Amino acid sequence: MCMRIGVLSDTHIHHVSKDFRELLDRHFSQVDVLFHVGDFTSPVVVEFLSSRNFHGVHGNMDPFAIKAVLPEKKIVEIGGFRFGLIHGWGSPGVWRKGCSLSSTKWM
Numbered sequence: 255m256c257m258r259i260g261v262l263s264d265t266h267i268h269h270v271s272k273d274f275r276e277l278l279d280r281h282f283s284q285v286d287v288l289f290h291v292g293d294f295t296s297p298v299v300v301e302f303l304s305s306r307n308f309h310g311v312h313g314n315m316d317p318f319a320i321k322a323v324l325p326e327k328k329i330v331e332i333g334g335f336r337f338g339l340i341h342g343w344g345s346p347g348v349w350r351k352g353c354s355l356s357s358t359k360w361m
Contacts, residue, residue, distance in 0.1 A: 257333055260285035263341065264293040266315065270302045287332065292341025294320055313341035 260282040267274060282288060288306050292313025297320055300310065312324040327340040 257287065258285045259332070259337075260288045261291065262288065263291040264313070265290070265299060266293055266295050267299055268296045269298055274299075287330075289330070289337070289339055291339050292316060296320075297323075300324065309339060311339045311341055314343050 262282075265274070286307060288303065288308045290303060290308065290310040292311050293315045294300050294310070294313070295315055295317070297317070300320055300323065303310065309328060309330045310324050311326060311328050312321045316324075327338065330337045330339060
């Protein structure tokens with residue numbers, strides 16, 4: 255079975271604009287599942303994406319309203335594969351200073 259997975263992150267938008275709808279239609283209309291790995295910045299975007307087959311986690315820039323409904327990390331199993339979703343934390347410099355995903359505890 256072939257499955258198409260779309261991945262978004264760091265949209266940093268406060269409303270669902272015409273441009274955002276067109277981007278989804280153009281690049282993600284054929285995906286079977288959509289992952290968004292944080293920094294939505296508006297619950298309206300989460301609500302909009304929830305009408306799709308969608309899995310998401312909150313990011314470090316997301317408000318409490320999003321953190322209340324989306325976890326910090328999530329494991330999604332699809333077709334016998336496990337996908338770990340996480341946004342990360344801190345400034346971009348943290349990753350350059352030696353932090354790696356191998357040090358992240360998933361469960």
